[in-house]
Amino acid sequence: MSSAVPATEATPNTESRLAAEGVTLAYGDARVVHEVSLEIPPASVTAIVGPNGCGKSTLLRGLARLHSPASGTVLLDGKDIHERSSKDVARELGILPQSPIAPGGITVRDLVGRGRTPHLKALRPWQDSDTRAVNDALKATGLTGLAERSVDSLSGGQRQRAWIALALAQQTELLLLDEPTTFLDIAHQYEVLDLVHGLAADGRTIVVVLHDLAQAARYADHLVLMSAGLILARGNPNDVLTADRVRAAFGLPVTVVSDPITGTPLIVPTGAPAGRSIPTKEIPA
Amino acid sequence: MTTLLPDAPLAPAASLTRPRRRLGRVARVTIILAVVALAVIIVSLWMGTVSVSLWDTLRAAVGIDTGTGADFIVGQLRAPRVYTAALVGALLAASGALMQSIARNPLASPDLLGISSGAAAGAVLCIYLTQNTSSLALAPWAVLGAMVAAALVIVLGSRGSIEPFRLIIAGIGIEFVATAATTLILTKIPDNIVPQAYAWIVGSTNARTWEHVWMGAASCLVILPIGLFMVRRLRVLEMGDDLAAGLGLRPGRLRFVALVIAAIAAGLAAALVGPIAFIALVAPAIARRITRSPGITVAASALMGAILTVAADLAARELLGSIQLPVGLYTSLIGGPYLIYLIVRSKGQFQ
DSSP states (O other): OOOSSOOSOOOOOSOOOEEEEEEEEEETTEEEEEEEEEEEOSSSEEEEEOSTTSSHHHHHHHHTTSSOOSEEEEEETTEEGGGSOHHHHHTTEEEEOSSOOOOTTOBHHHHHHGGGGGGOBTTBOOOHHHHHHHHHHHHHTTOGGGTTSBGGGSOHHHHHHHHHHHHHHTOOSEEEEESTTTTOOHHHHHHHHHHHHHHHHTTOEEEEEOSOHHHHHHHOSEEEEEETTEEEEEEOHHHHOOHHHHHHHHOOOEEEEEOTTTOOEEEEEOSOOTTOOOOGGGSOO | OOOSOTTOTTTTHHHHHOOOOSSOHHHHHHHHHHHHHHHHHHHHHHOSSSOOOHHHHHHHHTTOOOSSTHHHIIIIIIHHHHHHHHHHHHHHHHHHHHHHHHHTOTTOOTTTTTHHHHHHHHHHHHHHHHOOOOHHHHHHHHHHHHHHHHHHHHHHTEESEEOHHHHHHHHHHHHHHHHHHHHHHHHHSOGGGHHHHHTTTSOOOTTOOHHHHHHHHHHHHHHHHHHHHHHHHHHHHTTOHHHHHHTTOOHHHHHHHHHHHHHHHHHHHHHHHOOOOSHHHHHHHHHHHHHTOSSOOHHHHHHHHHHHHHHHHHHHHHTTTTOOOOHHHHHHHHHHHHHHHHHHHTTTTOO
């Protein structure tokens, strides 16, 4: 599950279940995403990257039915996602939003158990199958031993794993994660990314918004580069992340080198910090 | 609360080793609270200037003819007052618990969001227009006043859907307006009914009758089950709108329904005894602390509200001998310092 180096080619053997067709998303009159069309390949990791405010989190929220498009449609299994009930969608698609609030004193098990919400009804209380789903989610995230601990007492990485476990307990094949590595130190970032990659290897379809381009290139099977509400490029990370495109998207002059471990693209800024000289010989051609 | 070494394996030993229990802490504490509530009610029925034996008290309290003075002292004077206090306390606490949950703020309550003042304004308006001061006649007006205040708070506190922070700011504004309206109407009321109308400034449990008890019981029978039914969803909503929506809930609708229920509960409570301050604020906060519930708790809050209100009513009756002060004064005397304590203790923790 925690192989450090992800497989570069995942062979999609089923059809895409989630797609955006000409989707425009807006906050009031301010359009954030402009007529974007995107198919999410199944059983793989799709990473959405781009500068702050480019609309990547908004697009993810749109894909998860949290934001109604001003125009266009989001299709889940070929049907307009807004024509299905919120609960119905929640049984097919899980989303972990940015900075959810952990209730004070809640245990890991209780937190993860709340992922069962879409499966519970007033007359169908908690059952053995719910307990099993929670146990499976705890196991998949390596939290079984910490299940009775208070979430407040966990490290940042453990806490993020607990939130992912909550989404896993929802038992959806589609899982959308909004910047799951934010506020984590580098070791915990990779801990979470390894987990995410393992989930895709088990057949789940993952869409993840990430900030770090090198991490996205390393872990994504499909990379979506956004800029100013548009998709600039998508596809294999090696093809998407060229120096020109990164410069166009972020306005930062960069050069692209090969990650010495994985061979995936690594972005290196070519500008030097003010006042420091650049040893020109070290810049690769 | 901050641990310097978040990864230290020894951090909170207690929660680490505690085994899984059959009955959760919340359930156990709720049962204990129910027992305490019953005990406080019995003590309050039993105590008073006229002494009655405990056995006669218990029998008279449930309507059994004892053939002694207890039939009147307990059955007609104390029991209606004590039961009304308990039921009102439960209503107020449930209302406060719902509001604190949807506002994600421990300071939200019908008194601070202007709902109780709206109810008082409605009741005083009814007295002014009809010269009638009976609770049954006032009830629809109080509930209407609470609903109008709640509607204004919802409208002003929403942008598309209700936003917790806007809700509180709007509530504080409505509170001032409703209180001013109550005072204004009071000045217009004929002198002979001013004393009764004045009870709408500070709540009072004086001279309640069985009529009040039945109305309170009916209110609780409607409000509390709905509140309990919503608990599971509200606990998820407390974790954030996006997370709740991702789990198949409808945050806007859920918050709207909870606020309407909370407003009705506060309006009914106000119709029965006037605006008793702070119970709705303090009871859910204490209930949450002692149950250590990760999220709203309606049952424990309602029981805690009953305990506090009956205790405050007992104090109002007995503490100063013949001088009977309104119960709302005592709850303010307890609640005010508690509110200050909450703010001082949690400095920097309010998001």
